[in-house]
Amino acid sequence: MLEMNFRPSRLFSLFTRFAAAPLLLASVFLSGCGGGGDSAEKKVKIGFAQVGAESVWRTANTDSMQSEAKKRGVDLKFSSGEGKQENQIRAIRSFVAQGVDLIILSPIVETGWDPVLKEAKRAGIPVLLMDREIETADESLYAAFIGSDFVEEGRLAAQWMVENVKGEKVNIVELEGTPGSAPAIDRQTGFKEVVDEHSRFTIIESQSANFRRSDGKDLMESLLKLHKKIDVVYAHNDDMALGAIQAIEAAGLKPGKDIVIISIDAIKEAFEAVVAGKINCIVECTPLFGPLAFDMAEKILNGEEYERRVVMKDSVFDQSNAAAAIDSRKY
Amino acid sequence: MSKAMEATVSKKSLRDNPLVWPLAGLALVVAFNLVTGPEFFSVSVRDGHLYGNLVDIFSQGARVMLLALGMTLVIATGGVDLSVGAVMAIGGALCATLVTQLGYGLYLALPLTLLMAGALGFFNGAMVVAGRIQPIIATLILMVAGRGVALLITDSDVVKIQDPAFLYLGKGYILGVPFSLWLVAAVFTVMALLIRKTALGLLIEAVGDNEHASRFSGIEAGRLKLIVYAVCGALAGMAGVLDAASVSAADPMRVGELKELDAIFAVVIGGTALTGGRFLLFGSILGAILLQALTLTLYNAGVPAAVAPVPKAIVIVGVCLLQSDRFRKQISNIIKIGGKAS
Incomplete structure (x- = not known):
């Protein structure tokens, strides 16, 4: 029985993943010592310092970058920061030492990048920021930024609610992301901005999950006991909304009918929940940066003109259009 | 005369009973809720089961209670297990993958998961006993690597669970009481019986008090530690399964994050010293209840998320300080001096 169910493909992928680490190390080492052994004729080398693998969104983002690099024949040196800035700084230093053509950075935090980015600048390596921005006095330290507009996502969520939720007095419960994180702050700001313009909507509770x-x-279970009338749940990401749905169902209510659910990110599971009628609206925050990021990288490297700040266009899905889009979802 | 002596003796033993302080903390939380919103305590019956904040404290706290029970034993031997959060992630991921993707029945998947989690705990124990590595470092290894293992098991994805038997573990009720609570009660009873009705508890305390001396007196300290770490691992695996069942999905990335700290908190609040030796299983359960009650109280009071850790920390620090003999003596000295001066 054990053998019957065992999947060789999984074992293989396990093996390749384990094998990949030392190989990657070896290649770093070789290219570091070899002194520019450019045997592969002028293959573009790009270093990518990723945040980590903390969510489905993030792994989809990594996959998108890696598959696009493969498609274009770019030599992508990938480094995962595992949520620590020191790791990313070390990765950038090693990219500089290896003499990559361009560095793509998804910064874990906003500050503290100046010294290492100056090193990259001195080496003449342009840096492309992805997904999150940094705080710096010297804007010339990076070539461009490409990412999502979290404030706009919050606005889109609120606009859908204003248009679709009826009632004289609508009570909203907000499930915030990690306190202090950029998506949590911005998605709250954008949402509140629109809600404040419409007096029939009130955010009665805003807590972090x-x-x-x-x-x-857990949070939704408490809030359901605290407030007798909750009309809308607005969650800063799909995971929290999917958790809240379980609490609402356990309380004998129908998510999507008794309580309107709105969330951001649009992972595949949330899509399925929209089709099942349990979530009413999801605002997409696409992780598929690959094609656009490499377009930008090429423009920067070829000296063509490019926009310094590119924001991904996010779409809104509800019962009317989710079913049609669900099959194209990869993550 | 003799009566007076009796009175002081009972007063002293009450103050020295380590369970008093977590109970005092709990009383504080209860008092706060009575003042701010007595509806906190309302329990009703909905869909044939109990429904209310008091039920939530137990059903949501069940995971930390399981972790804390295992952690108590490890801490009693003078060790600590930082890997329980990661083992939770592995437990949830493994059980979910076995059931939903490989089609195992829960009756097979659950024991396999617990066995695996126990083996991971055993690995921790082996590093501590055979490798002579400090427990904090030995278990740190699995804390870091464990999440990667969980990601490997699920192929970096969230596994959705639809198996009704699996979901029952997290959402089921027996006689109106959440299944998770029955489970904790059962685990606690078995552990308490094993520990207090046999010499096991005494042996564990002996190892924690003085490992050398215990070994000279014929206790196999190494084997005992291996067992204790394995039990801690298995309980962490079970907590992971409960977590996955309660939200119908096993998320290898986020499940159990920082839960090791909650477990250690619960144990310490419950009156078990990190230095090892004397331990109190029931105290750890009380500690876990206090933690969960605090969390719910802060939700209820509408304390902003960013500030919420502060009041939580104040209560925890307060309970920990009161548990220290020295601190209590100093305080009572200050009060005495003040009394004399006036």
Whole structure:
């Protein structure tokens, strides 16, 4: 029985993943010592310092970058920061030492990048910021930024609610992301901005569930007991909304009918929940940066003109259009 | 005369009973809620089961209670297990993958998961015993690597669970009481019986008090530690399964994050010293209840998320300080001096 169910493909992928680490190290080492052994004729080398693998969104983002690099024949040196800035700084230093053509950075935090980015600048390596921005006095330290507009996502969520939720007095409960994180702050700002313009909507409660599913469930369980009338749940990400749905169902209510659910990110599971009628609206925050990021990188490297700040266009999905789009979802 | 002596003796033993302080903390939380919103305590019956904040404290706290029970034993031997959060992630991921993707029945998947989690705990124990690595470092290894293992198991994805038997673990009720609570009660009873009705508890305390001396007196300290770490691992695996069942999904990335700290908190609040030796299983359960009650109280009071850790920390620090003999003596000295001066 054990053998019957065992999947060789999984074992293989396990093996390749384990094998990949030392190989990657070896290649770093070789290219570091070899002194520019450009045997592969002028293959573009790009270093990519990723945040980590903390969510489905992030892994989809990594996959998108890696598959696009493969498609274009770019030599992508990938480094995962595992949520620590020191790791990313070390990765950038090693990219500089290896003499890559361009560095793509998804900064974990906003500050503290100046010294290492100056090193890259001195080496003449342009830096492309992805997904998140940095705080710096010297804007010339990076070539361009490409990312999502979290404030706009919050606005889109609120606009859908204003148009679709009826009622004289609508009580909203907001499930915040990790306190202090950019998406949590911005998605709150954008949402509140629109809600404040419409007096029939009130945010009666705003608490953090740390972008986590089980926290979303636990928090919602409490809020359901605290407030007799909750009309809308607005969650800063899908995971918390999916957790809240479980709490609402456990309380004998129908998510999507008795309580309107709105969330951001649009992972595949949330799509399925929209089709099942349990979530009413999701605002997409696409992680598929690959094609655009490499377009930008090429423009920068070829000295063509490019926009310094590119924001991904996010779409809104509800029962009317989710079913049609669900099959194209990869993550 | 003799009566007076009796009175002081009972007063002293009450103050020295380590359970008093977490209970005092709990009383504080209860008092706060009575003042700010007595509806906190309302329990009703909905869909044939109990429904209310008091039920939530137990059902949501069940995971930390399981972790804390295992952690108590490890801490009693003078060790600590930082890997329980990561083992939770592995437990949830493994059980979910076995059931939903490989089609195992829960009756097979659950024991396999617990066995695996126990083996991971055993690995921790082996590093501590055979490798002579400090427990904090030995278990740190699995804390860091464990999440990667969980990601490997699920192929970096969130596994959705639809198996009704699996979901029952997190959402089911027996006689109107959440299944998770029955589970904790059962685990606690078995552990308490094993520990207090046999010499096991005494042996564990002996190892924690003085490992050398215990070994000279014929206790196999190494084997005992291996067992204790394995039990802690298995309980962490079970907590992971409960977590996955309660939200119908096993998320290898976020499940159990920082839960090791909650477990250690619960144990310490419950009156078990990190230095090892004397331990109190029931105290750890009380500690876990206090933690969860605090969290719910802060939700209820509408304390902003960014500030919420502060009041939580104040209560925890307060309970920990009161548990220290020295601190209590100093305080009572100050009060005495003040009394004399006036």
